[in-house]
Amino acid sequence: MNIFLEILVYxxxxxxVYALLAMGFCLIFGVANxxxxxxxxxxxxGAYLVYTFFSLLRLNLAMAILLSTVSVGIVAMGLYxxxxxxxxxxxxxxLMVTISLALFFQQLMIFFYGPPDRNVQGxxxxxxxxxxxxxxxxxxxxxxxxxxxxxxxxxxxIYRTRMGKAILAVAQDREAALFMxxxxxxxxxxxxxxxxxxxxxxxxxxxxxxxARPEMWSPPLGRIFAVVVLGGMGSLEGTILxxxxxxxxxxxxxxxxxxxxxxxxxxLIILLMLTFRPxxxxxxxxxx
Amino acid sequence: xxxxENRSIFTSERIGLLIALAILSAVPLFIKDRAIVxxxxxxxxxxxxxxxxxxxxxxxxxxxxxxxxxxxGGAYAAALLNFYFKTPPWVTIFIxxxxxxxxxxxxxxxxxxxxxPYFALATFAAAxxxxxxxxxxxxxxxxxxxxYGISPIWPTLAGRYYFSLLxxxxxxxxxxxxxxxxxxxxxxxxxEDEIGAMASGINTTRYKLVTFIVSGFFAGVxxxxxSHNQLHVGPETLSINxxxxxxxxxxxxxxxxxTGPICGAYLLTxxxxxxxxxxxxxxxxxxxxxxxxxxxxxxxxxPALSEGIxxxxxxxxxx
Amino acid sequence: MEVILEVQELTKYFGxxxxxxxxxxxxxxxxxxxxxxxNGAGKTTLFNxxxxxxxxxxxxxxxxxxxxxxxxxxxIVNQGLARTFQIVRPFHQLTGLENVxxxxxxxxxxxRAKKGAEEKAWKLLKSVGLAGKERMLAKDLPHGDLxxxxxARALATDPELLxxxxxxxxxxxxxxxxxxxxxxxLSQEGHSIIIIEHKLRELMKLVKxxxxxxxxxxxxxxxxxxxxxxxxxxxxxxxxxxxxFANV
Numbered sequence: 001m002n003i004f005l006e007i008l009v010y011x012x013x014x015x016x017v018y019a020l021l022a023m024g025f026c027l028i029f030g031v032a033n034x035x036x037x038x039x040x041x042x043x044x045x046g047a048y049l050v051y052t053f054f055s056l057l058r059l060n061l062a063m064a065i066l067l068s069t070v071s072v073g074i075v076a077m078g079l080y081x082x083x084x085x086x087x088x089x090x091x092x093x094x095l096m097v098t099i100s101l102a103l104f105f106q107q108l109m110i111f112f113y114g115p116p117d118r119n120v121q122g123x124x125x126x127x128x129x130x131x132x133x134x135x136x137x138x139x140x141x142x143x144x145x146x147x148x149x150x151x152x153x154x155x156x157x158i159y160r161t162r163m164g165k166a167i168l169a170v171a172q173d174r175e176a177a178l179f180m181x182x183x184x185x186x187x188x189x190x191x192x193x194x195x196x197x198x199x200x201x202x203x204x205x206x207x208x209x210x211x212a213r214p215e216m217w218s219p220p221l222g223r224i225f226a227v228v229v230l231g232g233m234g235s236l237e238g239t240i241l242x243x244x245x246x247x248x249x250x251x252x253x254x255x256x257x258x259x260x261x262x263x264x265x266x267x268l269i270i271l272l273m274l275t276f277r278p279x280x281x282x283x284x285x286x287x288x
Numbered sequence: 289x290x291x292x293e294n295r296s297i298f299t300s301e302r303i304g305l306l307i308a309l310a311i312l313s314a315v316p317l318f319i320k321d322r323a324i325v326x327x328x329x330x331x332x333x334x335x336x337x338x339x340x341x342x343x344x345x346x347x348x349x350x351x352x353x354x355x356x357x358x359x360x361g362g363a364y365a366a367a368l369l370n371f372y373f374k375t376p377p378w379v380t381i382f383i384x385x386x387x388x389x390x391x392x393x394x395x396x397x398x399x400x401x402x403x404x405p406y407f408a409l410a411t412f413a414a415a416x417x418x419x420x421x422x423x424x425x426x427x428x429x430x431x432x433x434x435x436y437g438i439s440p441i442w443p444t445l446a447g448r449y450y451f452s453l454l455x456x457x458x459x460x461x462x463x464x465x466x467x468x469x470x471x472x473x474x475x476x477x478x479x480e481d482e483i484g485a486m487a488s489g490i491n492t493t494r495y496k497l498v499t500f501i502v503s504g505f506f507a508g509v510x511x512x513x514x515s516h517n518q519l520h521v522g523p524e525t526l527s528i529n530x531x532x533x534x535x536x537x538x539x540x541x542x543x544x545x546x547t548g549p550i551c552g553a554y555l556l557t558x559x560x561x562x563x564x565x566x567x568x569x570x571x572x573x574x575x576x577x578x579x580x581x582x583x584x585x586x587x588x589x590x591p592a593l594s595e596g597i598x599x600x601x602x603x604x605x606x607x
Numbered sequence: 608m609e610v611i612l613e614v615q616e617l618t619k620y621f622g623x624x625x626x627x628x629x630x631x632x633x634x635x636x637x638x639x640x641x642x643x644x645x646n647g648a649g650k651t652t653l654f655n656x657x658x659x660x661x662x663x664x665x666x667x668x669x670x671x672x673x674x675x676x677x678x679x680x681x682x683i684v685n686q687g688l689a690r691t692f693q694i695v696r697p698f699h700q701l702t703g704l705e706n707v708x709x710x711x712x713x714x715x716x717x718x719r720a721k722k723g724a725e726e727k728a729w730k731l732l733k734s735v736g737l738a739g740k741e742r743m744l745a746k747d748l749p750h751g752d753l754x755x756x757x758x759a760r761a762l763a764t765d766p767e768l769l770x771x772x773x774x775x776x777x778x779x780x781x782x783x784x785x786x787x788x789x790x791x792x793l794s795q796e797g798h799s800i801i802i803i804e805h806k807l808r809e810l811m812k813l814v815k816x817x818x819x820x821x822x823x824x825x826x827x828x829x830x831x832x833x834x835x836x837x838x839x840x841x842x843x844x845x846x847x848x849x850x851x852f853a854n855v
Contacts, residue, residue: 035405086583091404092351096539097582099532104575111572218528222416225409264420267413274402274410470712470721473701477709480698487658487692489684489713489764 002133007251009130013140015247016147019240020202021220022227023154024195026239029228031171031191034084035091037098039199040217040224041105046072046200047207047216048109051120061123069200076196077189102217109214122208143205150198151240157194158236167191226270245269301547301594305464312453316446325449329517331557332452336459336510337530338538338549343463344503345535346544347472348496349479350400353408354415355507355534357395358388360526361418362508364429367438367521377441381512388508389501396500400493412528419526434522441516448517455513459506464546466502475499476544540581542588551590608635611768611799612657617666619649619656619823626652628823629666634768639800641810643834644820645843650803651693653820654770658690659683670768685715689766691757693773693803697745703756704728704741710763717765731759735789751782758789768799775806783809819843 025039049068053059059067083101087093124138158164169177170187178184210216227246231238246266253265315328337359345351362384369375369383399410422429429435442448466472477485478492485492515521524530541552559577563570585592612634619627627649634640642650655661657668659680667674675683698706707728711718718724732741735755740748745756754774761769774790775783783806790813794800804810811817811831819827819834821843827834834840 083579083583087586090586093582093586095351095405095408096535097579100536100575100579100582103532104572104579107572107575111568222409222412226413229406229409264417267416270413271398271410274399274406470708470719470724473705474709474712476701477698477705480700481696483660483680484692484696484698485709486660486680487684487690487696488710488760489681489689489715490709491679491681493679 003255005130005134007248007255009134009136011248011251013136013144014251015244016144017202017206018224018227018247019151019243020147020198022224022231022239022243023151023236024198025224026228026231026236027191027195030235031167032088032188033091034088034094035098036084036195037095037221038079038101038105038217039098039195040221041102042072042076042196043199043203043206043220044109044212044214044217045075045105046203047120047212048113048118048203049200050204050207051118051212055119055121065201065204068204069197072200073193073197076192080189080192102221106214106217109212113212113214115214118212120207120212123205137209139205139208143209146201146205150201154194154198155236163187163190222270223266226266226273229270230273305547309453309457312456313450316449322445325445327557327561329449329452331554332456333510333514333517334534334537334553334557335456335550336513337507337534338541338553339460339463339546340503340506340510341534342538342543342546342549343467343472343475344499346538346546346549347467347475347479348499349482350407350496350500351404351535352411352500352503352531353535354411354413354528354531355503356526356528356530357391357411357415357418358504358507359511359514359530359534360523361391361504362388362511363515363521363525364418364422365508366512367435367515368428370438370516371435374439377439377516381509381516384512384515385505385509388511389505391508392501392504393497396497400496400500412531415526415528415531419523419528422523422526430522432523434520436520438515438519438521440519441513452513452517455510459509460546460550463506467546471495479544536578540578540585540589542590542592545588545590548588548590552588555589608637610634611636611638611671613667613669614657615667615669617653617656617663617668619652619661619663625823627656627663627820630820630823630825631666632818632825632828634799634801636767636799637794637797638816639794639802639814641814641817641831642801642803642820643805643807643810643817643840647822648820648843649823650820651772652823654690654772654801654803657683657770658688681713684764684766685713687715687765687767688770689761689764689768690770691754691761691772691774693776695750695753695757697748697753697756697760699746700744702742702744703732703737703748703752706745706756707731707759707763710760713764715764728759728763731763732756735759735762736785750777751779751786754778754782754786755789762793766798768801769793771800771802773803773805775804775809787813 021040021043025036028034028036028039046068049071050064053064053067054061079101083097084094087097122137122139124142126138127135128138128141129135158167166177166182166187167190169180169182170184174184177187223246227242228239230246231240231242246269249265249269312328312332316325319325337355340358341352341355365387366377366380366384369380370377375383395411395414399407399414402410423431440448441451474485474490474495477488477490478495482492511525514525537552537556538549539552540556541550542548560570560574563573566573610633614633615631617627617630618625630653642653644650652661656663659675659678659682663676666676668676670683670686670688673686675686675688698709701709704725708724710716711724711727716724716727718727729738729741732738735758737752737755737759740752745753748756754777758774771790774786778786787809790800790802802810802814815830817827817829817831817834818825819837819840821839826839826843827837829837
């Protein structure tokens with residue numbers, strides 16, 4: 001029973017993190033057809049910036065998070081305008097440019113902060129005991145809570161606001177949206193900013209748990225790409241479903257065997273999925 | 289994806305390649321600095337990595353994000369055979385290539401029906417598995433440190449250099465010939481429009497699979513050679529960083545041309561070395577340069593240059 | 608004359624929608640059949656089914672005595688069934704010659720060496736009226752030439768049955784007048800041909816037999832004359848109360 005509860009809680013945290021990161025990635029792909037391999041690099045920058053503002057400069061926590069999130073949003077918009085847009089005619093070039101940007105940011109972090117891990121202070125220091133048996137850092141629970149809140153806010157934004165509707169329109173048919181008078185460029189910028197900010201907040205909250213390292217953009221990238229493909233590129237609901245599936249599978253396997261095999265399973269899921277149902281659980285159909 | 293052959297300088301391309309080969313042959317005779325010779329040996333090996341990548345990815349348009357799987361597969365196969373069974377380098381190199389080719393068969397069969405980013409993801413994921421395995425089975429593979437004491441391919445530096453040049457000339461030469469042949473044309477048609485190629489009676493699945501296997505074979509051979517050159521094998525030969533580096537070299541040089549990626553391999557290897565003076569900034573400048581090149585010279589250096597040259601000739605003739 | 612193609616109860620669903628429903632017809636060797644029908648009637652889907660790009664949910668396609676359902680597209684081509692596409696799909700970055708050479712290099716095109724393939728390709732390009740343009744890149748060729756290129760590519764595989772999907776689409780009258788005799792000649796040379804077309808007048812000049820599809824079903828199969836008087840066909844195109852083709 002203990003184990004079941006532990007898996008329940010840790011699985012939820014893992015899934016929430018994946019969902020938060022994957023959501024932004026899925027959003028950009030669904031709306032602008034951009035596979036942004038620098039997405040997790042933005043998450044990394046968010047982590048490092050919070051480290052800088054909170055741990056180094058001793059700013060107020062809320063201020064630190066706000067500053068780093070907004071900065072990453074602005075950086076992302078700049079990246080879109082100057083690095084991605086010029087090469088958007090080719091899916092492939094976008095892949096290349098964004099992966100190179102990720103490498104560039106890794107070097108940038110090494111340049112400013114040096115290679116070693118950085119310890120980021122937790123926002124809440126305690127350990128909690130849930131249900132009387134499950135020990136977990138409050139920081140992780142906080143991450144879970146924030147992720148859920150943000151996902152709900154995102155859902156409200158997309159389905160209840162005007163801009164959200166514009167985003168949906170462009171995602172479905174960009175040309176038709178243009179004919180309706182929707183400024184697709186503004187939509188793209190909005191989506192990029194939102195996506196980046198979600199990643200940055202993810203970085204901010206996860207950093208105390210994992211630490212900040214210049215290579216930290218690399219492991220999650222494959223994982224969230226897997227989540228998005230499993231859920232169906234371009235489907236927000238699918239992404240959440242897939243995040244839950246992959247998150248829980250990883251945690252269960254980690255408990256049962258070892259954490260390496262947990263990662264291996266994620267890889268196998270991707271390969272199986274791609275072989276048998278490339279459009280994912282709920283995604284856009286891929287044509288022959 | 290651009291990968292245009294420019295017919296007007298077709299034969300000058302071959303002359304250029306022969307000149308390059310001649311220059312490379314002369315290197316150990318004129319350059320006494322051992323480090324530079326070692327560097328060019330490395331570049332020679334990288335040239336085979338990228339050429340083998342390009343014949344698949346530049347020509348058929350299926351972009352492999354896990355090329356290190358082939359390189360590392362060959363490297364480890366050769367190293368393990370040599371380390372545990374004392375198999376001589378000649379044999380291990382061929383077996384290394386063979387093992388990598390088998391990987392190509394196993395992975396290619398399910399993955400090749402995927403397109404674009406999906407294929408990229410699948411190959412990326414597939415390559416991640418062996419990397420972790422080297423750690424899990426660290427007793428055999430030496431874990432993160434790898435294995436030392438692999439036999440050299442030849443005791444002297446000059447000997448190693450000429451063998452590396454032989455490797456490059458043979459492998460790249462064969463790949464180049466394949467690319468310029470009828471088969472290469474068919475591969476390009478698959479890139480342009482796979483459905484159209486199918487409608488022209490081409491068994492695209494078989495062509496893609498065979499190319500994938502060939503790509504794997506040559507990469508494995510080069511990887512095996514690398515083990516015998518470094519006298520060491522480690523997980524860096526299986527890493528995503530290597531896969532990405534191969535892609536970057538190819539794209540910067542100009543995918544789909546074989547010569548482009550080869551140029552990219554030499555240029556970037558030398559560029560990387562030139563930056564050693566600015567050690568701290570080195571990789572920063574390197575990656576920044578790559579990003580800029582991708583944005584401003586999207587077709588790659590070789591196609592851009594050849595277009596530039598033929599524009600020049602047109603202007604001269606046109607008056 | 609022998610039957611070269613027999614389609615039996617062919618059906619294809621996309622989700623809940625029947626794009627092609629229980630279509631059956633027979634084509635004899637050397638015959639030329641026109642297929643008409645409003646947009647979305649299932650004509651191109653039918654071609655995709657015949658050429659193996661789509662798998663039917665039911666029915667049989669018997670080509671030269673063998674059921675070809677489930678075969679890969681290239682296998683079908685290599686058995687002698689070739690097609691052109693409604694929206695041309697040349698290999699843009701290859702030259703006109705190279706475009707046709709690809710088809711020549713297929714098993715049925717039967718050329719192995721570059722020289723043989725290029726010669727055969729050149730002859731074909733000449734026969735469709737593209738001599739002199741073979742070194743131009745496909746992306747630089749005008750639309751009318753691309754239509755001819757499609758034809759040359761299909762012909763390079765030595766087909767017995769040729770499926771032409773809207774060969775006149777996007778062409779001006781002059782271009783149609785020069786392309787039409789080419790298609791006629793192909794029929795006279797013994798190729799069996801099925802043509803999907805919207806340009807009814809030009810189609811009726813070429814074919815003696817027309818089949819009409821509407822919402823995926825065959826609603827008529829006969830001579831142009833018979834069809835122009837068939838109420839169902841008129842309604843399919845013009846709605847109830849429309850004029851007949853005879854008056855057009």
